[in-house]
Amino acid sequence: MAARTTENIKLADLIRQNVESMAFPPSEIEAATYEEVSALPRVVVSRPPAEELLATGFVHYDCHRNCGEQAANDPDGNSRQVTGWLPHGEDLILHSVVMIENQWICLTPQLVPAPNRFEFIPDPHLEWRNADGGATRTAFRHGNEVPKALRRDPGHHIRMRDEFQALVARGHSVIEARNLIATSAFRRSKVGSE
Template sequence: MGVRMLDGQAANDAQRQRELGDLAIRNAAAMAFPPTDWEQKVLGEVLKLPRVAVVRPPEQELLAADMVRNDCHVNCHTQEANDPERLSRHVTGWLIDGSDLILHSVVDYGGHWLCLTPQLGPAPSKFQFIPDPFIEWRGTSDGTAKEAFRSGNLLPTALRKYPEAHIRMRDEFSRLMASGMSAFDARKRVDATLGVEFRKKDPI
């Protein structure tokens, strides 16, 4: 029984590492888009908007409510659409993460700000969030999904204070993977080197 339990735990750990590795690949690509004057302009505009404190309920509660990991926009849209009391309002804005603003959705539940999205990696139970009233959701041309726009422009995953740093981390991550390192280990290596340097920069 003990051996089977250990084997099961090892399999779970390996699966989680694969999932975290896949997430690292997606995040590295999503955060390393070319910098533009438009991004810096919008960053300045957003930072002038009011902030709120958002609470994330325990992970097991969110999973039991069928909330999907790392899929905040769908989770909040679904909550608003299926709330029989009509207390839930899907709000899109920006999660403050160090020197980055991450495009994120939360729910205003009768005046209580809640994040309904469990995360694959460690996540704070409370964080600062900037609701953005200028964001609108539009259907894609094929009608299969929706995309976030602001003042007529399709929004990226984030607004970055130091975009060049993300590009450097993406390039190093790609180099390590090309050398044969797994995505999970490459992400750990980058986080322990360039990531440490990045986190020393002035936050927003």
């Protein structure tokens, strides 16, 4: 029971972080980057079972560190970290995977069940720069720091954040609020497409 409670707390924290991180103000750079990245070729990536990844020491939702450590600690030098974009609905999420002997592999375990194969957009224009005296690394593209996601409709995410916060303020749990928003967003998209 304690493990389930800890997992729910982690999930609730992750939901809060994701809602906030996707509600940043729109910019012309984001819109132009979204169009450019959307046109890049995609590859198919495999993800081993979460239990295997966790047993190996990889960390939930820390893809850049997981892949960087794999590349740095591969005794044969066959692993290469590749940063790009994970298509998620109409959005593109900054993500890292590794290429090991021509195989694309995701080393990041998920708390929520996720497909074991997915599309990924390698981005050759991304570069990592050290910050905070080397304590952190930040992704840049054409000299501009990139956000953690590129959104097709930034206003949608800002409205979702506001609705999420209102639901939580009215007493819904974080998980309930997320589920209510997902259901209402799905209903709105179905109505708009009919």
